[in-house]
Amino acid sequence: MTTTTENTIGTQTALRHQAVKPFYFNTSAHLLRITTFKANTLAELLDCLRACPEDAIFQHTFRTLQEHHFIREGFSNDFAHWALAACNQPGLAEQLASVDVREFTSLSDLRERFIEIVASHLKRHHADASKIAEETFYFCAADIVVLPTDTVAASMQEFVKGLREASVHSIHHHFIEARLRIKLMSNDFSQWLHEDVGLTETARALNRIDIYTATLEDVRRQIIRVVERSLT
């Protein structure tokens, strides 16, 4: 991700607090669509995981984080929550909850991971397959519209200001959803800091922020802290 030349240029650029290209803050808006897939047992969940549209996988993983952005614990994805709350399967729930969406740049790989976990659980615990859950799992999907905002950052000061003023939807769009778009284990902020400002270490530090033990507001604060630290 880095070279000495890049770093030198980057440090100089950062000192001037100007970017090669500005950062355009966007946001995305989601409309929930109810699909025809639903599960009342773990066996049905497995069937649905195999057959549901990819945007349903997106909704129940990436979007869960956004919809419950104010909760620090217990809500890494909807499949894990259902396995615990409706199926009373804490072991399976823990495994499902351990899936970190940031390790995936494609929804098909993410889907495969969930299929693998549920299939492996049912292989070891046949009887769990047909137990009726307390609540039905309804597969939903998200129709997404990406929106530009008026906020553009041409310097680091403007970038920090933009981070402070952006909505949590915008933070989610750039920091979490972005990997599906850019197909990299990274995010829009890190990419910009690395490519257009030359702050490669700062870019890496942002990628280490834990999104699962913090609210999105916490994540925003941590991003700002890391970026501000690079300016001192």
Added chain:
Amino acid sequence: MTVDQADKHEANREGIKLVKSQNAASQQSISTLASGTETKQPSQASQPATAYPERRKAPRTWETPPEPVPAPHFDDYRPIVGDAEINELRFLARPLKGKTLKMVNSTAVGGGVAEMLNRLVPMLAELEVTTHWDVITGGNDFFEVTKAFHNALHGTEYQLNRAAQEIFLAYNEQNRQRMQFQEDVVVIHDPQPAGLIRSKKDSPGRWVWRCHIDLSNPNPQVWGFLRPFIDQFDAAIFSSQSFARQLPIPQYLFYPCIDPLSEKNKELDDSYVQQICDEFGIDRSRPIITQVSRFDRLKDPVGVVQAYKLARKYVDCQLVLAGGGASDDPEGALVLKEVKEVVGNDPDVIILDLPPWCALQINALQRASTIVIQKSIKEGFGLTVTEALWKGKPTIAGAVGGIPNQVIHKLTGALVHSVEGCAYQIRYLLTHPEFAAQLGRNGREHVKENFLMTTNVRRWLLLLRILMGERTV
């Protein structure tokens, strides 16, 4: 509260004094029972209750509805949801400038749909999305049929006959002849005007069916009759995933919402909250458990009293049952009678039969509460739950209808399935105030994110953009 009711209330004051001494005796027996079973007895429950505040006669200003409050402006929501959210909505609306939308429903006043449209239509207009709102007309025979359809779609037994079908079709045709459909998007609310879809072929716009009712278990005859109309729409909207049907058109999820600036939900001065508690004889120095609901068996007010009685063996609290419907609904009066029988002469249970315009008083009661309960057995979406969560109140609710969308167990509230479960959660939340406060904070954020009027506007704007061909990613 009517004059008569207020007078009765006043007359009860003597009775309350009598009840106090009886209650002291019953507390003694509870205490003995608890120690007999070696159950830990928190000290406050065995202490004598504090002096009961006097229940005052309700002010006469409540006897008639207050003047309507002017609708807020879009920017009035800025301090509540933040600049970023309001700015995003304006961005979302920008490409829709000059587009037109028509809403059609069956009533201009009364009922949740009209209430929602009364707020939504001016807000969309402020965003320069011209929105027309038309109301269908019909005789008593039409509304009797559609009321029966409504109940049947909720699962009630009903024999659909030819006459009912003809009445439905005739009034829909009459309205169709009268109305124009030149807008970019036409939204038909609920089944009553569904027959207007016949105008789709002559209309330039996209048509959406907004279903506000639970279709999870509809009467097959009525659903079979309506289904061919619904299939012709371009999209349908439901209030919960579980309310939807298998349809050949896209189905979207629009949660019902509350208006944070309405009389029912706006911020109140604590002095007003205190005044309302004083009026009703509620002691704010002790925990207050409240259920706000019509006196209806499906809201299980008797179960709430039973849960309170179980919880009272361990913790001190008062129960407020604030509802309506007992004065104009024979079944409501019967349920209220049953509730009073279960309550007996416990002065810590305060039963309030309030008229529908007491939104401010309900708001104050919710804000005064330590815990809010909605122990429904069957429920639509459960907007009283949304109201409680918005006020940051730890909420205990039945896991039915749309409630699990709002109350995520142990994260935004507590879901219960029985009287015993409800009693346990009352005890737990009263004895773990930090956990209760966290649930309250999470619940408020959950509402802010998903169930406020501004979120509803966002969904409508998104739907319009998607229907008009916006490429989604």
